[in-house]
Amino acid sequence: MIEFLSGAVAMGFLVAAGFFGRFWRQTADRLFLAFAVAFVLLALNQMLAQWLGAADERIAYTYLLRVLGFVIILGAIVDKNLSQSGKKRDSKKA
Amino acid sequence: MEDAAFSDEFCRFLRAAVPSVDAAELLLLLQRESARWWSAPEAAAELAPAVVLSESDVARYFGIFQASALVAVAPDKRVQYLPGFSALEAHVQTLEQAYRERPVTLIRVIYALRDNSIQSFAAAFKLRKS
Amino acid sequence: MGTLNLLLTLLAVLASLTCTLLLFRAYAGNGVRLLLWSALCFVCLTGNNVLLFFDLAVFPELDLRLYRLCASLAGILFLLYGFLWEAE
Numbered sequence: 001m002i003e004f005l006s007g008a009v010a011m012g013f014l015v016a017a018g019f020f021g022r023f024w025r026q027t028a029d030r031l032f033l034a035f036a037v038a039f040v041l042l043a044l045n046q047m048l049a050q051w052l053g054a055a056d057e058r059i060a061y062t063y064l065l066r067v068l069g070f071v072i073i074l075g076a077i078v079d080k081n082l083s084q085s086g087k088k089r090d091s092k093k094a
Numbered sequence: 095m096e097d098a099a100f101s102d103e104f105c106r107f108l109r110a111a112v113p114s115v116d117a118a119e120l121l122l123l124l125q126r127e128s129a130r131w132w133s134a135p136e137a138a139a140e141l142a143p144a145v146v147l148s149e150s151d152v153a154r155y156f157g158i159f160q161a162s163a164l165v166a167v168a169p170d171k172r173v174q175y176l177p178g179f180s181a182l183e184a185h186v187q188t189l190e191q192a193y194r195e196r197p198v199t200l201i202r203v204i205y206a207l208r209d210n211s212i213q214s215f216a217a218a219f220k221l222r223k224s
Numbered sequence: 225m226g227t228l229n230l231l232l233t234l235l236a237v238l239a240s241l242t243c244t245l246l247l248f249r250a251y252a253g254n255g256v257r258l259l260l261w262s263a264l265c266f267v268c269l270t271g272n273n274v275l276l277f278f279d280l281a282v283f284p285e286l287d288l289r290l291y292r293l294c295a296s297l298a299g300i301l302f303l304l305y306g307f308l309w310e311a312e
Contacts, residue, residue, distance in 0.1 A: 005293040012300030019307045029216045046296070063280060067232040070239035070273070077219045077242065210312040211258040218250030218259055219243075 006050040013043035034076030041069035100192070100203060107185040108204055111162035115201050117155045118189060119145045124165065124175040125186050131172040233277040240270040261306025268299025 017039035024032035163178030247263035
């Protein structure tokens, strides 16, 4: 059961990352790139945790990937709020 | 007309009050004939055949203009161009100038500003609503 | 290592909680359904992170794993549903 859930979750994170990547391509908004990267890290975290197994000591370090993913999301939020004027003004040129 | 004319406030005005190019045409019509009270069928007929809008579309735009304090509304649902404050008047003039001098840019900006759900997702992470 | 784990997992909780709150706030403001599903996703991911915090930093035994997986799965299902049906 655990393996099934773990695989499903990892797959889900990867698909979500794919969607975020597409949104990034559509909107050119860095926020979506950050979310895509973060969700890839969450997927990696999930896969590594499963692969290393519950008894392995090293498993604690795989969760750094998850934390890193969320830190990237936090960074993207900060970045979005600090650079407000950037995104839509390129339609000015014509 | 310089790029600076498409300022942040003007774009905010566009996003709030001018959801499409047809709405821009309608608003400019109201401004041109600002002495007149327009009903939705009359405005739709006046804009045709260059701009095709159904009466319900026109009525919807009237509602948006009213919400943005651009028109006065009579009890019989007719509207008259009446900007609520001078900043709005200035924005409509900018709109008119942009329509004349930089139509391609204006059209591009109007459509770029329309929020779809993906853009709303990104906008959710702005801490201060600009 | 214990304190570091604590701080890092709390950071993850903070991040997912921030996303949850911002998405709910925006949904309350404009009613865009995608935001509702995204917010629900981050509720589950926050739950997951909180459970992770207990797993790593408080309790040495790992039997919260099944619950963490269920929370993650629920979260990602909410998000994917939102992306498939509500994202233009």
